[in-house]
Amino acid sequence: MRVLIVEDDRTAADFLAKALGEAGYQTEIAGDGEAGFELAATQSFGVLIVDRMLPKLDGLTLVERLRARGDRTPVLILSALGAVDDRVKGLRAGGDDYLPKPYSLVELVARVEALTRRGPSEGAVTTYTVGDLVLDRLSHKVSRGGETILLQPREYRLLEYLMRHAGQVVTRTMLLENVWDYHFDPQTNVIDVHISRLRGKIDKGQDKPLLETVRGAGYMIRNDRH
Amino acid sequence: MTATKLEKLVPRVVFATPFRLFAIYISLFCAAVAATFIYVTVSMQGFLNGEAETAVHAEYEALAAHYREGGLASLAANISEHSASSSGTLYLLTDSDGRRLAGNLDNVAAPLWNSEGAAQFAYRKREDGRVSERQALGFVARFPGGLHLIVARDIENQETLKRLLRRAFLLGYAFIVVIGIAGGVMVSRSILRRVDAASNTARAIMQGNLAQRIPVTGRKDEFERLALSLNTMLDRIQDLMTGLKDVSDNIAHDLKTPLHRLRTRAERALQSSRSPENLADALGSVIEEADTLIQTFDALLSIARLEAGSRSESFGPLNVCSLTRDVAELYEPAAEERGLSLQLSCAGDVMMCGERHLIGQALANLLDNAIKYAGPLAEAQVREGGAPLAVNVSFEDKGDTVDIVVADRGQGIPQIDRERVLHRFVRLQPSRSIPGSGLGLSLVAAVARLHGGSISLEDNEPGLKVRLSLKKNLPPRGTMTSAQLEPVPSHVD
Numbered sequence: 001m002r003v004l005i006v007e008d009d010r011t012a013a014d015f016l017a018k019a020l021g022e023a024g025y026q027t028e029i030a031g032d033g034e035a036g037f038e039l040a041a042t043q044s045f046g047v048l049i050v051d052r053m054l055p056k057l058d059g060l061t062l063v064e065r066l067r068a069r070g071d072r073t074p075v076l077i078l079s080a081l082g083a084v085d086d087r088v089k090g091l092r093a094g095g096d097d098y099l100p101k102p103y104s105l106v107e108l109v110a111r112v113e114a115l116t117r118r119g120p121s122e123g124a125v126t127t128y129t130v131g132d133l134v135l136d137r138l139s140h141k142v143s144r145g146g147e148t149i150l151l152q153p154r155e156y157r158l159l160e161y162l163m164r165h166a167g168q169v170v171t172r173t174m175l176l177e178n179v180w181d182y183h184f185d186p187q188t189n190v191i192d193v194h195i196s197r198l199r200g201k202i203d204k205g206q207d208k209p210l211l212e213t214v215r216g217a218g219y220m221i222r223n224d225r226h
Numbered sequence: 227m228t229a230t231k232l233e234k235l236v237p238r239v240v241f242a243t244p245f246r247l248f249a250i251y252i253s254l255f256c257a258a259v260a261a262t263f264i265y266v267t268v269s270m271q272g273f274l275n276g277e278a279e280t281a282v283h284a285e286y287e288a289l290a291a292h293y294r295e296g297g298l299a300s301l302a303a304n305i306s307e308h309s310a311s312s313s314g315t316l317y318l319l320t321d322s323d324g325r326r327l328a329g330n331l332d333n334v335a336a337p338l339w340n341s342e343g344a345a346q347f348a349y350r351k352r353e354d355g356r357v358s359e360r361q362a363l364g365f366v367a368r369f370p371g372g373l374h375l376i377v378a379r380d381i382e383n384q385e386t387l388k389r390l391l392r393r394a395f396l397l398g399y400a401f402i403v404v405i406g407i408a409g410g411v412m413v414s415r416s417i418l419r420r421v422d423a424a425s426n427t428a429r430a431i432m433q434g435n436l437a438q439r440i441p442v443t444g445r446k447d448e449f450e451r452l453a454l455s456l457n458t459m460l461d462r463i464q465d466l467m468t469g470l471k472d473v474s475d476n477i478a479h480d481l482k483t484p485l486h487r488l489r490t491r492a493e494r495a496l497q498s499s500r501s502p503e504n505l506a507d508a509l510g511s512v513i514e515e516a517d518t519l520i521q522t523f524d525a526l527l528s529i530a531r532l533e534a535g536s537r538s539e540s541f542g543p544l545n546v547c548s549l550t551r552d553v554a555e556l557y558e559p560a561a562e563e564r565g566l567s568l569q570l571s572c573a574g575d576v577m578m579c580g581e582r583h584l585i586g587q588a589l590a591n592l593l594d595n596a597i598k599y600a601g602p603l604a605e606a607q608v609r610e611g612g613a614p615l616a617v618n619v620s621f622e623d624k625g626d627t628v629d630i631v632v633a634d635r636g637q638g639i640p641q642i643d644r645e646r647v648l649h650r651f652v653r654l655q656p657s658r659s660i661p662g663s664g665l666g667l668s669l670v671a672a673v674a675r676l677h678g679g680s681i682s683l684e685d686n687e688p689g690l691k692v693r694l695s696l697k698k699n700l701p702p703r704g705t706m707t708s709a710q711l712e713p714v715p716s717h718v719d
Contacts, residue, residue: 180556187662190559
């Protein structure tokens with residue numbers, strides 16, 4: 001899958017390209033807003049990574065123009081501005097995700113994965129299945145190996161998010177943003193405790209644990225071990 | 227006051243706004259008085275002259291009747307008879323050559339003599355041997371045979387009255403103008419003095435003396451109110467400046483220390499560790515240091531942004547009770563792991579206008595503090611078989627404001643440090659070993675201020691009780707519209 005990086009900081013763009021390349025993406029770099037818009041408008045990309053402050057054409061305008069043309073390619077906006085308002089502006093302009101700088105490359109790659117793997121028909125999926133773990137989105141029932149697992153509402157949402165992104169690394173910030181809808185720094189690793197509780201419910205006594213900790217990155221539900 | 231000072235003061239006073247207003251006011255007042263004066267004299271004169279004219283005309287009609295019935299002789303006799311009485315009426319009857327035939331009036335000037343009809347003229351009056359010139363209003367008529375008859379009334383008294391009135395008015399004018407100028411100067415000077423005091427203060431502050439304040443007099447007037455609010459503003463500015471200076475000092479210390487640590491670690495790794503594992507470990511801790519620095523930096527920026535007081539677009543109605551429940555739910559497992567039991571008491575909904583993420587962050591910081599600082603004690607107690615320590619989160623709805631109270635059973639904070647600990651980067655000695663930036667409570671305080679509220683630390687006997695007080699309905703400010711308050715999709719999915 002091809003990713004377009006619109007970023008005027010050449011070094012940052014190169015690091016990004018390298019990290020995405022290792023994750024299996026082909027990348028294209030545009031050094032300013034106009035070049036970025038040219039490329040995005042004429043070629044097909046799986047994800048656009050757009051810096052907010054760009055020469056010639058700023059990132060938000062770029063996204064707005066693409067959206068105005070009916071281009072629905074997922075966009076991840078990067079910005080040095082990290083306040084809630086800035087984020088809101090970025091999403092309002094048509095961005096799908098917003099990552100304040102400085103970001104970790106792991107976080108960025110995880111978010112790009114999340115953006116590329118979400119299908120348009122996602123809303124219609126009623127069950128997530130990973131190995132013998134089944135989550136029914138209609139009845140909100142979770143079972144493993146046929147045995148019903150009782151989850152708290154938040155645990156259910158946590159698992160739902162992890163299973164939707166099965167096979168992908170999900171970072172703590174992504175969980176905080178998407179499961180709790182918080183965009184602030186929780187100081188301590190509160191997420192870890194929630195994850196270990198969830199793990200206690202779905203993986204306890206199982207010989208094939210599904211919920212994995214990815215060191216230095218976050219968590220992942222493996223979908224390749226059956 | 228010296229002469230030169232007075233010289234300097236007087237022309238300045240004349241240019242002062244109050245003086246100008248006084249001058250305008252007095253001019254208008256004088257114009258109004260002049261109009262009144264003119265109206266009074268004109269109407270008075272009209273009335274009196276009208277009366278005199280009527281009387282004179284009646285007299286003339288009577289004399290004309292005598293002339294028609296009895297001819298010249300009867301007329302002259304009548305005139306002589308009337309002249310003798312002291313009715314104040316003047317008569318003069320002459321032949322065609324101007325010789326006096328009868329009457330009590332001396333010969334008159336030719337123009338009058340040759341005119342006909344009503345006329346006002348001057349005449350000489352002899353009284354007790356003295357001659358005085360007086361004004362009269364009369365009627366000149368001609369009879370056949372060249373006879374001229376003048377019938378007139380003395381109106382000198384009216385003229386005197388007019389003169390007196392005019393003098394009184396002019397004197398009044400002079401009086402008003404003098405009083406006006408004096409009053410204007412006095413008022414201007416007293417106002418100038420106070421304005422000067424304020425502008426001197428402003429100049430002193432511009433020259434760098436931030437501690438200067440506008441002198442207050444104790445009078446409860448608008449200048450006092452202005453001075454007081456300006457002084458409050460100056461206090462706030464000075465606070466901000468001091469804060470800024472503190473911040474730059476603190477940044478120097480608290481950001482440079484971890485930067486130094488980071489650099490040393492990287493340098494050491496480069497110099498000594500040659501094995502890949504050691505290098506990886508060193509890099510890992512370098513990244514950790516960098517992350518801590520970024521967190522501190524973010525917190526600093528958030529505080530600065532909040533202190534600038536710009537209320538964001540995402541201000542909107544929220545249920546502070548359910549928000550607290552959500553944040554508490556996020557922290558509950560972490561608290562439990564540390565031997566704390568998070569207890570939330572919230573009956574019903576408490577609605578307010580605020581910024582969800584900011585209040586959430588504030589609550590998160592408070593809970594995080596409670597876990598960090600009451601945690602060790604609780605852990606020790608649980609290890610020894612004791613019950614978990616409670617962290618109570620409760621609400622006090624006070625109508626206009628809502629208090630969110632987070633109370634723990636930890637060590638608490640001594641009275642003397644409670645104010646200080648709200649400042650940026652202040653960390654108390656016993657807690658230095660616990661990771662943290664010293665910005666948590668500063669951020670909470672900044673969030674509280676942005677919501678028109680405050681934060682106060684109290685004794686929970688034992689433990690710390692933090693009271694976060696928020697205004698429920700801040701008056702709308704800036705360009706917040708209902709459209710901007712609409713929820714914005716914040717989920718990636």
